[in-house]
Amino acid sequence: MTPERLQRIKRMLNNRQTDLTVCLEDVHKTHNLSAIVRTSDAVGVHYVHAVMSSDNPLRMRTGTAKGSQNWVQVIQHDSSQSAIRALRQQKIQLLATNLSDRSVDFREIDYTQPTAIVFGQERDGISDAVLTDADAHIVIPMVGMVQSLNVSVASALVLYEAQRQRAAAGMYGTCTLPQDEQQRILFERGHP
């Protein structure tokens, strides 16, 4: 491994935000998944939870995300319940991106708190069970004729608002990953 590459990996590890997580509920288009994993890497999200229903089991296998899938851990779940259970093991605020009576503007949330953000399926959005369980519903304002944004666009907007707040709060630059996860990455990825 070149010293430059080691430096780059160490810088990445120091910027990983272990308490900022994304959960994708049945997002199935490859280009959306790839773009979301790529954006997650860019803002320092280390774990992406992906619920994949049984009739659509192949969708994580293909697609390029510019290599970001090597750096972001995609954790697959076969049901939303199991994903939510995993997320709730950390004390997090669970945010559902959805327009409803409960929705608040996405910029009003404090993302410096431990946070998991759920994004929904391209056509149907987030399931009722998850909407009920969420601590808040957040919405990105829109002033045109179309009713929703592309899901990879919506996730980037929320994640970069979190990045902005966390950068302002000085939350980047100190490694919060467990020691063994750091070692695993340096070992597996540092030596091509």
Place this chain on the structure above:
Amino acid sequence: MTPERLQRIKRMLNNRQTDLTVCLEDVHKTHNLSAIVRTSDAVGVHYVHAVMSSDNPLRMRTGTAKGSQNWVQVIQHDSSQSAIRALRQQKIQLLATNLSDRSVDFREIDYTQPTAIVFGQERDGISDAVLTDADAHIVIPMVGMVQSLNVSVASALVLYEAQRQRAAAGMYGTCTLPQDEQQRILFERGHP
């Protein structure tokens, strides 16, 4: 036309930002183009300029953008020069999204000024000619291993920063479209 639909169209017209424009230089993947037009509609961008090189003339024909292509005017150019010439007819700041020595963080720009933002091709980015011509280079910060964002993600982040600044400055809610353009839209789109 139902009164609700008329209301919706009028609200959209009142929020159109005629002096905020996007220019896509050889962005050719249908799902990227569609997502960018959809995001443009959502923030009130009325004109999207698209440079399409001659070896790729079909790329605007397909793809769905959830109907936003009916509400956003996509103006095609066969060269970057012709696109830039058209943009420069308005007194705008021309911003190139690109990492270089000249780059500033995208959030440091004042988007309440008349602005055109150029986004580049999926693989090669923005051409040297346009990079040289631009008034500023802007970059979205990234702290992961991957070197660039998906182009529809990058454009959404810049456009929503513009939306945030313009909303704060009270720039939404007053129609700035020419009267004949308003009439055209009401006539063509109001009566299905």
